[in-house]
Structures are given as structure tokens and as C-alpha cells.
Amino acid sequence: MNPIDPGLKQVLDERGEGVRVVADLAERAIARDRSNRRRELGGTALVAGLVLAVAVPAGWSAVRPTGDRPLPVGPSASTTAPTGRPSAPTGSASSAPTPTSIPTLTADGAPAPVMVRFATGGPTGTTTVPYVADGVIYDGTRQVALTGKLTGGSLARLGGGGWLVAQGETGVYYVVDSTGANTVRLDGESSTVNADGSVFVIESRGSLTAYDAAGARIGRLDATTCDCTPDGVSDAESPGYDAVGIVGPVVYASRGFTGSSVAWDVATGTRRAVAGSPTLVDAARGTALVGVAPRPGSKQVCNELTDLTSGRTIWRLCGPLVFRAFSTDGAYLLATGYIDGLDDSQLGPDRTFRYGGLVVVRTSDGAVVMEAGSSSAPGGGASPVSYRMGGDGTVTVQVGATTGDRSLQRCTLDGECIVVAPGRARDTDIPEGEDPYFLADN
Amino acid sequence: MDDAERRADFTAYVRAREQSLARLAYLLSGDRDAAEDLLQNALAKVYRHWDRVRGAELPDAYVRRVMVNENNSRWRGLLRRHESPSSHVLEVLDPPGAPGLDSATSIDLWHHVQSLPRQQRAAVVLRYYEDLTEAQTAEVLGCSIGTVKSHTSRAISALRSRMSEATA
Numbered sequence: 020m021n022p023i024d025p026g027l028k029q030v031l032d033e034r035g036e037g038v039r040v041v042a043d044l045a046e047r048a049i050a051r052d053r054s055n056r057r058r059e060l061g062g063t064a065l066v067a068g069l070v071l072a073v074a075v076p077a078g079w080s081a082v083r084p085t086g087d088r089p090l091p092v093g094p095s096a097s098t099t100a101p102t103g104r105p106s107a108p109t110g111s112a113s114s115a116p117t118p119t120s121i122p123t124l125t126a127d128g129a130p131a132p133v134m135v136r137f138a139t140g141g142p143t144g145t146t147t148v149p150y151v152a153d154g155v156i157y158d159g160t161r162q163v164a165l166t167g168k169l170t171g172g173s174l175a176r177l178g179g180g181g182w183l184v185a186q187g188e189t190g191v192y193y194v195v196d197s198t199g200a201n202t203v204r205l206d207g208e209s210s211t212v213n214a215d216g217s218v219f220v221i222e223s224r225g226s227l228t229a230y231d232a233a234g235a236r237i238g239r240l241d242a243t244t245c246d247c248t249p250d251g252v253s254d255a256e257s258p259g260y261d262a263v264g265i266v267g268p269v270v271y272a273s274r275g276f277t278g279s280s281v282a283w284d285v286a287t288g289t290r291r292a293v294a295g296s297p298t299l300v301d302a303a304r305g306t307a308l309v310g311v312a313p314r315p316g317s318k319q320v321c322n323e324l325t326d327l328t329s330g331r332t333i334w335r336l337c338g339p340l341v342f343r344a345f346s347t348d349g350a351y352l353l354a355t356g357y358i359d360g361l362d363d364s365q366l367g368p369d370r371t372f373r374y375g376g377l378v379v380v381r382t383s384d385g386a387v388v389m390e391a392g393s394s395s396a397p398g399g400g401a402s403p404v405s406y407r408m409g410g411d412g413t414v415t416v417q418v419g420a421t422t423g424d425r426s427l428q429r430c431t432l433d434g435e436c437i438v439v440a441p442g443r444a445r446d447t448d449i450p451e452g453e454d455p456y457f458l459a460d461n
Numbered sequence: 462m463d464d465a466e467r468r469a470d471f472t473a474y475v476r477a478r479e480q481s482l483a484r485l486a487y488l489l490s491g492d493r494d495a496a497e498d499l500l501q502n503a504l505a506k507v508y509r510h511w512d513r514v515r516g517a518e519l520p521d522a523y524v525r526r527v528m529v530n531e532n533n534s535r536w537r538g539l540l541r542r543h544e545s546p547s548s549h550v551l552e553v554l555d556p557p558g559a560p561g562l563d564s565a566t567s568i569d570l571w572h573h574v575q576s577l578p579r580q581q582r583a584a585v586v587l588r589y590y591e592d593l594t595e596a597q598t599a600e601v602l603g604c605s606i607g608t609v610k611s612h613t614s615r616a617i618s619a620l621r622s623r624m625s626e627a628t629a
Contacts, residue, residue, distance in 0.1 A: 024589070027620065030570045031590040033556035035484035038496070042550045044483070045475035048504030049468065051542075055505055423545065449548045 050449065121323070124385040126338025128373030133434040135377065135391035137401040137418050144437040146429045148407045148415040149176060149459040152443065156182060156199070163199045172453075175212035175219065175460040178232035183210060183219055192221060194234035203234030212461045213265035214302040214347070218285055220270050225259015227272060229285040237285045240272070247275025264300020264307070266327065271300045271307065278312070294330060298322075299342055303410075304349035306382065308342050311335065318362030324352075324382060334385040339365040339373050345382070346408035347461075352380040353406055353414070356393070377403035377416065379432070389432055391416065407458045415439070417456045425455050471511050474520065475504060482524065483551055488586045489532045491575040497550045498542055503528040525591070526601045529583050566624075573623045577616050580604075584612035 149158040151171035156163040158176075165171070165184065172185035180197035192210055194203040207221035207228070218237065220227045225242030242259030260272040260281070268286040273279075273296045280293040297307035305328055311321040321337040340354040356374020358365075367373050375393030380386065392402040400421040408414045414430045420442060427440035445452030475482075486500040487493070506527050507514055517523050544550065556567070574582060580602065587598045588609075595613075599606045 024617070026566070026570060027574070027585065027617075028589045030567050030574065031488055031586060033567065034571055035488055035590060037554035037556050038480070038484045038487045039552045039554070040479045040483045040550065041552045042548070044479045044500070044504065044550060045472035047501055047550055048475065048508050049471070051501045051505035052508045055509075449544070 047449065121332045122334045122385070123321075124334055124336045126336055126340050126374070126378075126380075126387060128338070128367060129387075130393075131378070131387045131390035133389040133432065134393070135389060135403075135416075135430050135434045136436060137391070137416075137430075138428055138436040138438050140438060142438045142441055144429060144439050146413075146415040146427065146439045147409045147411055149174060150415075150427065150440070151184065151457045152440065152455050156184075156195075157440070163195075163197070165195060165199045165201075167201055169193060169195070169201070171457045173210065173460065174457050175210065175216065177212070177216035177219070179216075181216075181232060183212060183216075185210065194230075203230075205230070205234065209262070210460075211262040211265055211270070213267065214461055216461060218265055218268055218270075220262045220265065220285075222260065222262055225261075225275075227260050227262055227270065227283070229270065229283075238288055240270075240281075240283050240290070245274050247277055263297050264302065266300060266302040266305065271297055271327075273297070295323075295325070297325075297327075299345055299352070300327070301345040301349040301382075303345070303347065304382070306333065306345075306349060308345075308352065318364050320365070324385070333382075336380070336385045340378055340380075342380075344407060346410065348410035350382055350410075350412075351388075351408055352382055353408055354378045354380060355403075356390075375403070377406055377414070379408070379414065389414075389434060391430070404454055405456070405458055407460075415458060417454060417458065423452075427456050427458075467511055470515060471508050474515070478521065478524075482528070485525065485586065485591065486528060486532075487551065487553065488590055489528060489579075489583055491582075493549070493551050493553045494543065496553075497544055499528060499532055501542075501550065503531045506531070522597070522601060525587070526603065529587075529601055530603070532583065533579050570620065570624060573620050576623075577619060581612045581616035581619070584609055585616045588613055 145159060147159065149156060151157070151165070151174045154165045154170045156165065156174065163182070169184055169186055173183075174185075175183040177183055177194065181202075182195045183192055184195050185192050190206060190208055192205045192207060193201040194205070196202050205221050205228075207223040209222045210219055211222075212219040217232050218229060219232075220229045225245065225247070227240040229237040229239070231237055240260055245259045247259055258275050260274060262270055262272045263280075264271050268284055270283045270285060271293065272281050272283060274281055278296050280296050281290050282293050283290045295309040297309050299308040301307065305326065307325050307327050309323045309325050311323055313319055313321070319337050320339060320341075321335055322340075322342060323335045324333040325331065326333060339358055340356055341358050342352050342354045344353045345351070346353070354374075355376050356372045356378055357376045358372070363370065365373070372393075374387075375390050377389075377391040378387055379389040381388050402419045404417040404419045404425060406414055406416045412432055414432075416428050416430055416436070418426050418428050420426070422442075424442035424444055426438055426442040428436040429439050430436040440456060443455035445454055482504070483496070483500060486496040486503070490496045490499050503524065507524050514520050514523050574585065577585065583602060584598060587593045587601055588595070593601065595606045595609045598613075599609045602609060602612075604612075
């Protein structure tokens, strides 16, 4: 033992002795796991190769940082806002034809032409995007009080004036009628609803069950039919089907780690294979966003916008963005630049994120048109937490203030915002606390 | 094992081991805020894989490895979640002073430990605080025994050099 060794051990011992756990650590860890799962559900735009990286959780390798897929920093994260951005050429995207003649764009972190300016103060307007808060659904000027103990967790509009509401993280969904009364209880881990609310699916343990707007079962796609695992991977490790969108009666679902998908027509029960693995589906224009496996040695994430009918690739966009939703009319994509696990090469020179928490991309040409939550954006530290874009060209954003409160704001594409719902505290004063507003999925 | 049982089992493990894990997190990361984030992130990952972890012969070794990997993650600082004044998970008291070491020496040595490269610091903490063997340390760090020797040797040399400079 070196002469310094006894002293070193003593110093480590005395420093360790002074540390005490003063909270329910197990509860907090479980809450953080829940929070991380929300991020994963919120950020489905993951490239197939990276998903495959966690497909083989053989022992410890599954929890090594290099084995983790990038996750968007989700709704409940109190994330350190990026403090800078790289100097970059002007223009949000550059076009460079590839040998395959797919227009390829690079999201290089150049400032968007419009930076969102979040508002302050009380509500001065409304939003067309329904939301639920503290047990009440707000649908324009109409309010529907939920009965029972429902407070909200996710929300989607169903046909006939009903709603699909999830309660927190309990994995329980309720079909709620127009008066707010629960009519059907369904168990499952995630839900996907089509644009008009006539069909929805609940995913549970890799199986999909389709229901009509009243919650009556239409059909089931069992995980055992998925054939989801590549060679050499146990079927037990397969996540089964994962619904990514519904166009009319056709459910698009990825097939585990295979990098392929299925289109399941719940009206006829027929299935057909779909090349690639869409991560978001746009019913309005019949397009889908498909993750592209990175080239060997590359850490760059790319996504392609494809035509669902012809399979044609409209453009490929490469850069550190995780796409979270299409606008209702399919004219825009909403993405986040806060991504857990990015390679250093995808960060700015000062190792901050290249983009803010909300990036709006125009689907016609893949251009970044607006951004919020970057260090250079105005707003005094306010950050976008969750968002939806209706067909009216405005984005409804749950905005996190530096105090931890969340408000709802409606922002136009010229960056101007108004408050549409007041600041509310999260449910508990911990970083993983549940956000107060849940915006409708459809 | 259903969710309630899984949760209860994980909670029992954490309650039994939390002080030890908290100290390791603090020694690896060097400050309270970072340790809180490290500890919660690591345990969240452990909870995610709890069905496998609980069946492991040495769950502590698994958990240590998660913590070291999490601490070494180069992008973790970007995403740190900050506690509010009322939500802290850890309390860190000033040490009373190690017997045989004067206060200034103790503080200097602690500062120098904190300035070591992460892998070297992890090797030192695992070897000298956790009392792991070189083989066990290699397992946790995911490297060879030779690399552990190298990390430890370089760390000790650096500490000795810095302490010599301080007393010169």
C-alpha cells in the first residue's frame, strides 16, 4: 500500500459518512423510471438500428450508456436548457442530392427563421386543441367534468362526442361519453386513435386490440403473429406490435425489432407488409415518417418522409431531431432537439443541444420554420414541454416556467403566443412530477 | 411477479442498500446535486430491469456498474434534472475530519480526488472505499484487470504529486 493509501481511504470514508438519504429513494427512482417511459412513448421517431441496440438486453450491456437509444427529454423533465448553439451557416436546411436521388436535407442547428416568443400573464384566448386538466376536459368553450377519480393522463377525441382518457400511469383507459361518465374500462400500455375518433387501438404486451368509438371490440392482432425478432434473438425479448398511427380503418404498426411494419385493416381483418418502420403516420396526407438506420460508423440520425400509398420517399432529413407528431393537416411536423444520449458529434461545439425543445418542420420541403426553447430564443427560460398543432396553423404548447409551473399557450408560425390556460403547478414538487395539462392526441 | 410485488421487492432492496448506494453516488460524482441525479437515474434503470437484477447472484455489482456507467456518460450533465429546495434526496454533512489527517490535508486530498478523470476516480472509489478487488473493479468498470491497475496507479501518482506540490 502506498503512503497515500491510508489517507485516501480515510478521506473517502469520512466524505461518505456525511451522506444521508432524506427522501423515499425507491419511490423517487420508480417515478423517474415512469418519467423516462413517458419520454420513450413521446418520442417514437427512433431509428431502427438504435431500437435494435436495445433489442438484445443480454446482461449488463443493456444498461450501458452506449446501449441506450436516444430519448427525447420528455414532458416532466426539468432539463438544463442548452446554453449556446453552434455558429452555423444561415438557412435551416441544405439540399444535396444523393445517388438515389432522394432529396437529403441536413438539420445543422442553424437558427430557425422564427423563434417563438412565449407570453406571460393570464389567459387571453382559447385553443382548438382539446386538453384535460384536473379532471376537466376543455374543448374550445365547452367543458366536460370527468366523473369518478379520473384526473387525466392522456386524452383523445372519439366519434360521437366521446373521449378516450387514460388515468395517470396506471395503464388503464376509459371510454368516456359526452357527459364525462365512464362507459368502458380497458387495460393496456398505450393507445392510438385515428383522426376522426372512429377507431382506436390499445396495445398490451405487444398485442393490439381495436375498438370502435363506443369501446366495442372490433378485432385483435396478437403478438404471437408478429414474428418480430431477428435471427438469434429470443422471441421472449420481442416487444411485439407497436401501433404508430391509424389511417381510416388501417392501423400501421411496427413489428418489434425487424425494421418492418404491418398495415392492419381492422374493418376487413386483412394485413399487408409495409417496408420500413414508420414512426409517425399522417392520415391527412397519407404520409409517414420513417426512421433510417445510420450508416456504419455514423452517429447521425435521419428520418424520411414517405408516401404511404406509393412508398416514394419525399425527402430525407438528417440531424439531431426526434419527431413527435404531425400537425392535424399533415403540413408540419413537430420535433424536439432535447435528446437523451446523443453522440458528441451531434451536439454543438460547447456540447449543448443544437435545437430547442420544439422545432417545427414544414413537410412540403423539410425546412425548419420555427423553434422554441433554445438558448437563443426569447422567453426568459420558459421551455416547451408538450405540444400539438391543429390544422389552423397554430401550435398549442404546454410551457414550463422557471418556477416549475406549466401554462398553455397558442403560438402562431410567426412566433407570437398568447396564454390560453393559466399556470398550474405540477402534481408533486419533484423533477418527475406529472404535468397538469394533457393535450389531445387527435 | 406482478407489478405490486415487483415494486415491493425493489423498494425493500433500495431501503436496505440506500445509504451505501448514496455514498457511492456522492463519491463518484463529487457533489450533492450530481449525486442525486446519478442515484435516481441509475436506480430507475435498475427498476426497469428489476426482474433480471433480482435474480442476479450479486445485485450490488450490477447496480454499481449501472452507477459507474451512468456517471461516465458524457452527455449526462446536459440532461441533469435539478431538485427544488424541498425535493432533495440527499443531505451531505461536512465531515468531522479523518483521524490522523489534518483538516486542510483532508480537504486538499478530497479536492484532488474530485479532479481525477472519471474512470480513475471510479477505480479509486471502488478499490479504496468499496474495498473491491481488482477483478471485481474490472467487472464493474467493464475493463481488464490491467486497465484497473493502470487507472489506479495513475490516480495514486497524480494524487501523490498534487499533494506533494501542495505541501512543498
